[in-house]
Amino acid sequence: VDDSDFEPALGRDLGELLGAERVYAGERAAKFDPGVDPDNLAAALVVMPANTAELARLLSYCNSNRLAVVPQGGRTGLCGGARSKPGDIIVMLDRFDAIEDFDAESGVAVVGAGVRLEALDEQLREQGWTVGVDFGARGSATIGGMVSTNAGGNEAFRSGVMRHRVLGLEAVMANGSLFSDLGRVTKNNDGYDIKQLLIGSEGTLGVVTRVALRLEAVAPAPIAALCACADARAAIGLFQRLLRDPRVRLMSAEGMWRDYAEVTAEALGLRPLVDFASGNPYLLVEIAQPGANADADLFEELLAEAAGQGEIDEALIAKNEGERRNFWRLREDWAVDRLYPHGLWYDVSVPHASLDDYVAGIQQKLALIDREFRVFIFGHLGDGNLHLSVAHGRPHDDTIRAAVDVAVFEGLKQMGGAISAEHGIGLEKRDALPKYLCPTKYALMQSVKRLFDPNNILNPGKSVRV
Amino acid sequence: VDDSDFEPALGRDLGELLGAERVYAGERAAKFDPGVDPDNLAAALVVMPANTAELARLLSYCNSNRLAVVPQGGRTGLCGGARSKPGDIIVMLDRFDAIEDFDAESGVAVVGAGVRLEALDEQLREQGWTVGVDFGARGSATIGGMVSTNAGGNEAFRSGVMRHRVLGLEAVMANGSLFSDLGRVTKNNDGYDIKQLLIGSEGTLGVVTRVALRLEAVAPAPIAALCACADARAAIGLFQRLLRDPRVRLMSAEGMWRDYAEVTAEALGLRPLVDFASGNPYLLVEIAQPGANADADLFEELLAEAAGQGEIDEALIAKNEGERRNFWRLREDWAVDRLYPHGLWYDVSVPHASLDDYVAGIQQKLALIDREFRVFIFGHLGDGNLHLSVAHGRPHDDTIRAAVDVAVFEGLKQMGGAISAEHGIGLEKRDALPKYLCPTKYALMQSVKRLFDPNNILNPGKSVRV
Numbered sequence: 001v002d003d004s005d006f007e008p009a010l011g012r013d014l015g016e017l018l019g020a021e022r023v024y025a026g027e028r029a030a031k032f033d034p035g036v037d038p039d040n041l042a043a044a045l046v047v048m049p050a051n052t053a054e055l056a057r058l059l060s061y062c063n064s065n066r067l068a069v070v071p072q073g074g075r076t077g078l079c080g081g082a083r084s085k086p087g088d089i090i091v092m093l094d095r096f097d098a099i100e101d102f103d104a105e106s107g108v109a110v111v112g113a114g115v116r117l118e119a120l121d122e123q124l125r126e127q128g129w130t131v132g133v134d135f136g137a138r139g140s141a142t143i144g145g146m147v148s149t150n151a152g153g154n155e156a157f158r159s160g161v162m163r164h165r166v167l168g169l170e171a172v173m174a175n176g177s178l179f180s181d182l183g184r185v186t187k188n189n190d191g192y193d194i195k196q197l198l199i200g201s202e203g204t205l206g207v208v209t210r211v212a213l214r215l216e217a218v219a220p221a222p223i224a225a226l227c228a229c230a231d232a233r234a235a236i237g238l239f240q241r242l243l244r245d246p247r248v249r250l251m252s253a254e255g256m257w258r259d260y261a262e263v264t265a266e267a268l269g270l271r272p273l274v275d276f277a278s279g280n281p282y283l284l285v286e287i288a289q290p291g292a293n294a295d296a297d298l299f300e301e302l303l304a305e306a307a308g309q310g311e312i313d314e315a316l317i318a319k320n321e322g323e324r325r326n327f328w329r330l331r332e333d334w335a336v337d338r339l340y341p342h343g344l345w346y347d348v349s350v351p352h353a354s355l356d357d358y359v360a361g362i363q364q365k366l367a368l369i370d371r372e373f374r375v376f377i378f379g380h381l382g383d384g385n386l387h388l389s390v391a392h393g394r395p396h397d398d399t400i401r402a403a404v405d406v407a408v409f410e411g412l413k414q415m416g417g418a419i420s421a422e423h424g425i426g427l428e429k430r431d432a433l434p435k436y437l438c439p440t441k442y443a444l445m446q447s448v449k450r451l452f453d454p455n456n457i458l459n460p461g462k463s464v465r466v
Numbered sequence: 467v468d469d470s471d472f473e474p475a476l477g478r479d480l481g482e483l484l485g486a487e488r489v490y491a492g493e494r495a496a497k498f499d500p501g502v503d504p505d506n507l508a509a510a511l512v513v514m515p516a517n518t519a520e521l522a523r524l525l526s527y528c529n530s531n532r533l534a535v536v537p538q539g540g541r542t543g544l545c546g547g548a549r550s551k552p553g554d555i556i557v558m559l560d561r562f563d564a565i566e567d568f569d570a571e572s573g574v575a576v577v578g579a580g581v582r583l584e585a586l587d588e589q590l591r592e593q594g595w596t597v598g599v600d601f602g603a604r605g606s607a608t609i610g611g612m613v614s615t616n617a618g619g620n621e622a623f624r625s626g627v628m629r630h631r632v633l634g635l636e637a638v639m640a641n642g643s644l645f646s647d648l649g650r651v652t653k654n655n656d657g658y659d660i661k662q663l664l665i666g667s668e669g670t671l672g673v674v675t676r677v678a679l680r681l682e683a684v685a686p687a688p689i690a691a692l693c694a695c696a697d698a699r700a701a702i703g704l705f706q707r708l709l710r711d712p713r714v715r716l717m718s719a720e721g722m723w724r725d726y727a728e729v730t731a732e733a734l735g736l737r738p739l740v741d742f743a744s745g746n747p748y749l750l751v752e753i754a755q756p757g758a759n760a761d762a763d764l765f766e767e768l769l770a771e772a773a774g775q776g777e778i779d780e781a782l783i784a785k786n787e788g789e790r791r792n793f794w795r796l797r798e799d800w801a802v803d804r805l806y807p808h809g810l811w812y813d814v815s816v817p818h819a820s821l822d823d824y825v826a827g828i829q830q831k832l833a834l835i836d837r838e839f840r841v842f843i844f845g846h847l848g849d850g851n852l853h854l855s856v857a858h859g860r861p862h863d864d865t866i867r868a869a870v871d872v873a874v875f876e877g878l879k880q881m882g883g884a885i886s887a888e889h890g891i892g893l894e895k896r897d898a899l900p901k902y903l904c905p906t907k908y909a910l911m912q913s914v915k916r917l918f919d920p921n922n923i924l925n926p927g928k929s930v931r932v
Contacts, residue, residue: 105706106818108882128710152653161653164630168882173906180904184882185815186849187618187627189666189890191899191929192911196662200655212882217710240571244594244683246755249712289712349651352572383652416574416634416650416678424655433657438646440639444918445658451913463657 010067014047014089017057022048032092035075035082035140043070043084048092052172052209055091059207059457060176062089068460071203073145074116076137078347079426081149081202081462093144096209099123107215108167108184113144113208125218132159132216136332144208150200152422154252157243157382159216161422162199168212169195173205174453184212197448202424203459205452222251222286223299224324227306227315228279232355232381235283238311239382242285247298252286254331255381257359259374267335270326279313283381284327336376336389343376343391344401346408349421350384358415359386365407366390369400385421409436425463433464476533480513480555483523488514498558501541501548501606509536509550514558518638518675521557525673525923526642528555534926537669539611540582542603544813545892547615547668547928559610562675565589573681574633574650579610579674591684598625598682602798610674616666618888620718623709623848625682627888628665634678635661639671640919650678663914668890669925671918688717688752689765690790693772693781694745698821698847701749704777705848708751713764718752720797721847723825725840733801736792745779749847750793802842802855809842809857810867812874815887816850824881825852831873832856835866851887875902891929899930 014023024032024046034041049055062069070084071091084090096112099120103109104127111120118138121131133146135153145151147169152161159165168182181195198206229235235255242250256264258280265274274282287302289295296317306312318324337343350358359377366373372392379386390404409419413436420429434442445464449456456466480489490498490512500507515521528535536550537557550556562578565586569575570593577586584604587597599612601619611617613635618627625631634648647661664672695701701721708716722730724746731740740748753768755761762783772778784790803809816824825843832839838858845852856870875885879902886895900908911930915922922932 103817103819106702107706108817108819150655150659152655156652160626160630163659164626177906178904179906179910181907182882183815183879183884184817185851185884185887186622187815187846187851187887188884189616189618189886189888190879190884191891191903191907192667192671192914193616193629193662193665194907194910194914196659199659201658205658220712236572240573246686349649349653351569351574351650353569353574380653385651385653413649413656416648418649418651418654418656420655421651421653422655425657437656438644440643440645441647441657441660444645444660447917448658448660448914451917452910 013061017061018047018049018054022050024048033075036078037075037080037083039083040072040075041084041090043086043088043090045088046090046092048095050095052170052178055172055207055209056176056178058091059172059174062457063175063455066455067457069457070459071148071207073113073142073148074137074140076141077145077149077426078345078423079420079428081424081426081459083427091207093142093209096144100210104129107217108212109215110182110184110210110212111143112210113142113147115143117141117143117146124215128218129215130218131213132165133162143211143213147199147208147211148201148203149424152380152385154254154380156380156385157253158250163196165213166195166199166211167214169198169208170210171198171206171208174455174458179206182210182212186214200424202426202463204449204463205458207458219249219251219288222288223296224252224284224286224318224327225299225303225315226273226327227283227285227303228276228313229281229283229311230279230313232281232359234311235281235381236352236355237309238283238285238306241306241311242287242302245302248287248289248302250285251288252284253380253382254284255281255379256284256331257281257377260336260376260378261330263339263376264330264333264335267339268329268333270330273316273326273330276314281381284331331378336391340374340376340389340391340393342393342395343389344396344404346388347421347423348386348388348408348412349418350386350412351416352384354415354417355384361411362407366404369403369407384417405432412436427462430461430463430465479527483527484513484515484520488516490514499541502544503541503546503549505549506538506541507550507556509552509554509556511554512556512558514561516561518636518644521638521673521675522642522644524557525638525640528923529641529921532921533923535923536925537614537673539579539608539614540603540606542607543611543615543892544811544889545886545894547890547892547925549893557673559608559675562610566676570595573683574678575681576648576650576676576678577609578676579608579613581609583607583609583612590681594684595681596684597679598631599628609677609679613665613674613677614667614669615890618846618851620720620846622846622851623719624716629662631679632661632665632677633680635664635674636676637664637672637674640921640924645672648676648678652680666890668892668929670915670929671924673924685715685717685754688754689762690718690750690752690784690793691765691769691781692739692793693749693751693769694742694779695747695749695777696745696779698747698825700777701747701847702818702821703775704749704751704772707772707777708753708768711768714753714755714768716751717754718750719846719848720750721747721845722750722797723747723843726802726842726844727796729805729842730796730799730801733805734795734799736796739782739792739796742780747847750797797844802857806840806842806855806857806859808859808861809855810862810870812854813887813889814852814854814874814878815884816852816878817882818850820881820883821850827877828873832870835869835873850883871898878902893928896927896929896931
């Protein structure tokens with residue numbers, strides 16, 4: 001242990017608890033990949049317990065000594081939920097990396113919190129199963145992190161979010177006690193569902209160590225189309241049509257508003273893909289077909305039906321796998337962030353019925369704040385989750401930032417939406433949250449935090465102020 | 467108000483809060499249907515607030531005066547969760563009966579807690595949607611009750627349980643404050659998901675008043691088959707085959723162990739339906755077919771494939787709707803309870819992988835307690851939810867009852883099951899729960915109860931002892 005950055009006694013204690021080689025400080029700590037935020041490693045003190053018993057001893061020690069603990073998975077979070085500061089102890093769950101049980105007959109897996117999504121998915125697919133939650137950061141994101149942030153992604157409209165995949169959960173609480181509720185069944189009314197509080201609480205109520213997951217059966221390879229829709233309502237009509245058509249299985253439904261799509265296509269040299277005369281948004285849909293490779297003729301027929309109902313202006317079916325991948329590059333590449341840096345990013349949920357009004361409303365409000373603002377909107381249209389960047393390429397001062405917050409968030413809760421759809425609260429939305437949440441809910445959040453973590457050692461300052 | 471049974475001051479206060487005609491005592495209270503348990507109305511004092519504001523005033527009054535409140539929906543619960551005693555105030559949610567919003571384009575409904583499942587489902591079906599949770603008590607059960615008990619039912623293996631259908635929720639808390647989290651979106655990470663504690667807590671943490679539900683699309687009419695399977699493993703093989711076959715949609719997968727099926731069939735004059743040479747359990751499966759009426763030829767082909775794999779010994783496809791209904795009468799009629807009264811009833815969840823071992827294990831253990839015991843087992847095989855009655859037709863003393871509890875519950879949690887699958891805890895399983903639950907979870911349940919309801923006025927004594 002290089003203990004230059006902290007009290008020698010602390011280094012000694014941690015070394016005794018976990019083994020000196022599992023305590024990383026100074027240069028050894030700096031070797032970890034900080035992920036999306038350099039401040040994730042700002043504490044410069046990392047420990048890596050081997051198992052639940054070690055983690056329990058560690059948290060008990062930290063609790064007694066009032067030491068702040070920042071649990072980390074893949075460090076892919078976008079709200080600062082894994083950010084640390086000097087004096088914190090970063091707890092990496094990397095060694096909780098076992099797929100402990102995989103029942104390929106009924107589609108249930110029990111895995112350690114440190115297992116990476118992509119690695120797990122690859123193993124499951126060999127036997128016909130998949131996690132049912134998927135998103136861009138799949139290579140780094142861990143199951144424990146996904147549970148702690150209630151991760152969403154591309155498949156939520158058909159398989160739900162992480163909360164819907166978790167059958168059982170084990171965690172270590174702030175005082176080191178073990179919470180073990182590792183059920184493997186869908187129906188479980190054994191008392192209050194305490195584990196639901198741990199899901200999505202960003203490591204502020206307990207540290208998730210092990211999860212039982214309900215898996216989804218793998219679907220056949222899909223074909224993709226990019227559809228120009230007159231408005232979100234038309235796109236949702238198309239979405240519902242494909243979702244409910246018994247001949248196909250809708251696999252993806254991603255939205256891109258025109259401004260976003262054009263700028264991104266231009267940046268990627270993919271302009272022809274979005275060369276539609278009209279349409280805003282565009283909907284990237286993928287269908288699979290029961291028991292066979294998807295049939296492009298049937299897809300064309302379905303899209304023609306949708307066009308007949310005014311749901312599509314124009315559509316382009318991917319000719320081959322390369323073109324399908326390019327559709328996804330349009331959706332997943334954040335070129336707008338390179339071309340228009342300093343963008344203010346949001347991740348909101350909007351009920352389908354309110355999408356057009358919401359988008360028109362924020363565009364109007366943002367134009368009043370700064371006429372040069374561009375509003376790049378894309379996201380998971382199937383579940384109403386919009387990602388958006390408000391940008392003119394230059395930095396914003398705090399006043400502008402606050403005004404944009406209001407423009408984006410105001411009214412969302414009243415229409416049944418969410419100011420954080422899938423990215424969570426972390427540090428970045430922590431202070432906005434109480435402005436928009438029902439006061440009773442926020443007060444209960446604070447009370448729950450105090451109840452679960454009376455010394456405020458677990459990821460302090462994230463999710464909720466106490 | 468007939469105030470013969472309680473303090474006149476209380477009657478006057480309640481009358482002032484809610485209007486005298488909405489306070490029911492004496493004969494007027496006795497006119498309500500007590501549902502499955504006469505003790506549900508033992509309090510003999512019923513109030514029926516009109517809206518959230520009235521309920522808030524009522525709870526605030528009860529909280530200040532330390533008066534116990536028993537919220538009631540359809541009174542169809544089987545664990546005593548709605549039971550009341552003299553001195554309690556029964557709060558019926560019947561007037562929260564509005565379908566307040568139904569978005570038939572995206573399949574979301576916002577409904578009052580007092581709306582009945584069957585009535586709601588009928589209205590939704592007219593526009594192609596259904597609640598996605600269904601069970602025998604559909605005529606009486608209310609949405610608020612279903613949320614408060616996290617109801618399960620027949621469709622859980624494909625649509626989840628009530629918890630998975632609830633997008634948003636409004637409730638009045640013990641002190642009368644309003645909890646409003648009426649989101650209508652699947653992705654919602656706006657802080658700790660407090661509403662998950664209200665779901666399934668049997669009215670002990672708050673009174674649910676309004677719910678936003680994600681709906682399921684109506685499927686075409688199914689055809690049914692009764693299949694004799696060599697063991698549960700074979701039945702699960704069949705279940706997985708049909709669930710994953712892209713040509714069909716599996717709608718039902720209900721299990722009946724041989725003893726149950728034979729006794730029930732005999733009682734209902736349906737012996738020929740279960741006249742199989744072998745098989746235990748029988749699996750009642752229903753399939754629908756994409757876009758068309760189900761095709762019996764394809765069904766026969768699928769069942770023949772299953773037979774070829776040893777998943778089925780024999781099978782009987784329902785020849786007509788009458789025969790299909792008779793399959794369901796076998797499953798849903800509680801003839802065993804009439805023929806073998808005083809049965810000890812259980813409702814457990816067992817992971818598929820453990821089903822055969824579990825059933826063999828309890829049969830063995832129960833035979834050691836009393837050789838005359840018969841064990842009638844049936845339930846929702848698709849999700850591993852077994853209902854069972856342990857009976858010899860005579861009453862049991864407490865020692866036997868305790869021994870049977872142990873035989874049925876022991877080991878369940880270790881295998882990932884649940885001692886209450888869908889019926890809840892109420893009074894009847896309250897004292898068994900802490901024996902089998904992780905102590906940290908149980909302690910958190912107690913702390914959460916004290917936090918949400920410090921004066922213990924909300925359905926006191928149910929779910930958890932404090």
